[in-house]
Amino acid sequence: MFEVKATDLAGRIGQLTTKSGILETPSLLPVIHPSRQTLPAGTIKDLGFQAVITNAYIAKKNCSNVSRKKGIHKTIGFDGIVMTDSGGYQVLEYGDINASPESMTIFQEEIGSDIAVVLDQPTGVRISRRYAEKTVKETLKAAKKTLETKSKKDILWVGPIQGGIHLDLVSQSALEISRMNFDILALGSPTEIMKSYQFKLLSSMVIAAKKKIPVNMPLHLFGAGHPLTIPLAISLGCDLFDSASYMLYAREDRYFTDSGTTRIEDLTYLNCSCPFCSSHSLKDILDLEKEKRIDVIALHNLHVLMKTVKESKEAIREGRLWEYLGSKARCHPRLWEAFRSLSEHIDYLEDGSSLFKSKAVFFTEQIDHVRPEVKHHRTRLEHNIEFSKPILLLLPEVEVRPFYNSPLYASISKVLMERRNKVQVCFIVPTLGVIPLEISDIYPLSQYESSFKPDSCPDISEAVIEDVERIINSNAIIDIVMLVDGVFSRNLAEKIQVGRSISIVEAENGDFQKTTQKLIERLRMIEP
Numbered sequence: 001m002f003e004v005k006a007t008d009l010a011g012r013i014g015q016l017t018t019k020s021g022i023l024e025t026p027s028l029l030p031v032i033h034p035s036r037q038t039l040p041a042g043t044i045k046d047l048g049f050q051a052v053i054t055n056a057y058i059a060k061k062n063c064s065n066v067s068r069k070k071g072i073h074k075t076i077g078f079d080g081i082v083m084t085d086s087g088g089y090q091v092l093e094y095g096d097i098n099a100s101p102e103s104m105t106i107f108q109e110e111i112g113s114d115i116a117v118v119l120d121q122p123t124g125v126r127i128s129r130r131y132a133e134k135t136v137k138e139t140l141k142a143a144k145k146t147l148e149t150k151s152k153k154d155i156l157w158v159g160p161i162q163g164g165i166h167l168d169l170v171s172q173s174a175l176e177i178s179r180m181n182f183d184i185l186a187l188g189s190p191t192e193i194m195k196s197y198q199f200k201l202l203s204s205m206v207i208a209a210k211k212k213i214p215v216n217m218p219l220h221l222f223g224a225g226h227p228l229t230i231p232l233a234i235s236l237g238c239d240l241f242d243s244a245s246y247m248l249y250a251r252e253d254r255y256f257t258d259s260g261t262t263r264i265e266d267l268t269y270l271n272c273s274c275p276f277c278s279s280h281s282l283k284d285i286l287d288l289e290k291e292k293r294i295d296v297i298a299l300h301n302l303h304v305l306m307k308t309v310k311e312s313k314e315a316i317r318e319g320r321l322w323e324y325l326g327s328k329a330r331c332h333p334r335l336w337e338a339f340r341s342l343s344e345h346i347d348y349l350e351d352g353s354s355l356f357k358s359k360a361v362f363f364t365e366q367i368d369h370v371r372p373e374v375k376h377h378r379t380r381l382e383h384n385i386e387f388s389k390p391i392l393l394l395l396p397e398v399e400v401r402p403f404y405n406s407p408l409y410a411s412i413s414k415v416l417m418e419r420r421n422k423v424q425v426c427f428i429v430p431t432l433g434v435i436p437l438e439i440s441d442i443y444p445l446s447q448y449e450s451s452f453k454p455d456s457c458p459d460i461s462e463a464v465i466e467d468v469e470r471i472i473n474s475n476a477i478i479d480i481v482m483l484v485d486g487v488f489s490r491n492l493a494e495k496i497q498v499g500r501s502i503s504i505v506e507a508e509n510g511d512f513q514k515t516t517q518k519l520i521e522r523l524r525m526i527e528p
């Protein structure tokens with residue numbers, strides 16, 4: 001059973017019930033080698049990892065009797081939740097292996113996995129479309145065989161989605177597997193894409209899959225264990241990840257940081273306060289013998305991954321996943337490219353972003369103009385707000401919010417009250433666009449902080465122009481009065497003046513009294 005507890009963007013906090021306990025998601029499952037693990041699984045549990053993943057195919061090959069007799073938990077020494085992969089990765093690496101979907105189903109049941117995976121045919125990356133089609137087909141066949149073979153009811157089964165970089169195949173694979181009776185789905189084989197930092201392509205693959213599967217279905221992303229991949233994958237709605245990266249990178253002396261990875265010998269400072277870094281100096285670590293050093297770096301790497309997952313979860317709870325992802329995206333141009341490409345998928349991200357949040361929305365970059373909260377507002381403006389008065393008064397953004405509490409509005413409220421059936425008042429904000437006075441207290445229209453100020457923001461987004469034009473062109477409006485103050489409203493006036501007459505009131509530079517007097521005089525020309 002999977003229960004979603006909180007959402008932001010497409011990311012969610014969930015609870016997955018397994019026979020060994022409840023797993024809070026998003027969750028990263030470190031990869032444990034069934035027979036050659038140097039870092040004890042118990043130590044990994046002490047770091048706070050509730051679940052790990054191990055390879056049932058290798059367990060069957062190297063220690064099948066022990067695993068059958070003791071069960072997989074005791075074999076690897078982990079008394080939490082154990083997921084087993086079934087050798088798909090080995091198929092990708094070594095071609096055909098000596099196992100069938102049926103035999104791997106029976107074996108995973110015999111060893112008592114909590115979460116088990118179909119022996120799939122990973123698509124991989126550098127292959128023809130025809131071969132990709134074949135992997136999708138073969139994986140679906142294997143999935144069917146697994147469901148027919150399994151006999152225990154207490155194991156959660158994972159149905160793999162294939163298709164690789166062929167997004168239509170990913171969609172088709174996701175749709176077909178989601179019609180089968182699986183507890184969890186998994187997106188297969190993007191490891192090579194992640195290794196080469198193709199985050200934009202990864203996003204497209206995840207979204208192609210997610211759009212075809214039910215909302216309440218957990219999705220595992222195979223091989224996503226890099227500090228930069230995790231926030232992106234979580235924001236796109238992946239719930240589970242597995243990774244051997246903490247160990248693979250450690251073997252090459254590569255040390256995870258909040259912004260990526262670095263070779264430990266390139267460091268000048270050990271800028272981490274995890275228990276392993278606090279108890280060693282940089283020199284201590286470099287002086288350790290190879291095996292010991294690998295373990296210390298691996299533990300540090302796990303600590304960074306855990307921290308990244310926790311930060312992402314906190315960001316979901318606080319409704320600040322967009323800000324968090326944006327801060328991570330600045331760490332690498334390829335991640336920034338992927339973040340920017342999310343503007344094409346705002347519809348997808350909008351569903352999970354709640355309408356009301358406890359924290360203000362921040363606008364610091366151009367990309368923030370497309371964040372889901374802006375989309376929400378624009379949709380509401382288009383479908384739920386009626387513009388039925390004949391005169392539209394456009395005012396520039398002011399500091400005090402809600403706008404009806406501002407000195408500007410206070411100074412003209414009397415003259416407007418006398419004409420309340422005639423004049424519709426809207427403020428124009430560089431980020432959120434048109435804000436009708438009446439709804440200016442609705443979230444986030446008075447709960448936002450922006451670096452785009454009307455006196456210093458020359459650029460007007462297409463969206464703002466579109467919204468203003470739509471309102472102006474609605475049947476009710478016959479006259480427009482606009483207070484122009486600062487470069488933003490001046491540029492906007494120039495754009496919307498084309499082909500129509502607008503009554504412009506120029507603000508008196510820095511003189512509030514004179515400005516409001518001019519505006520009042522103009523408004524008095526409207527018959528009450």
Ligand SMILES: [Zn+2]
Nearest residue numbers: 272274277300
């Ligand atoms: Zn550390």
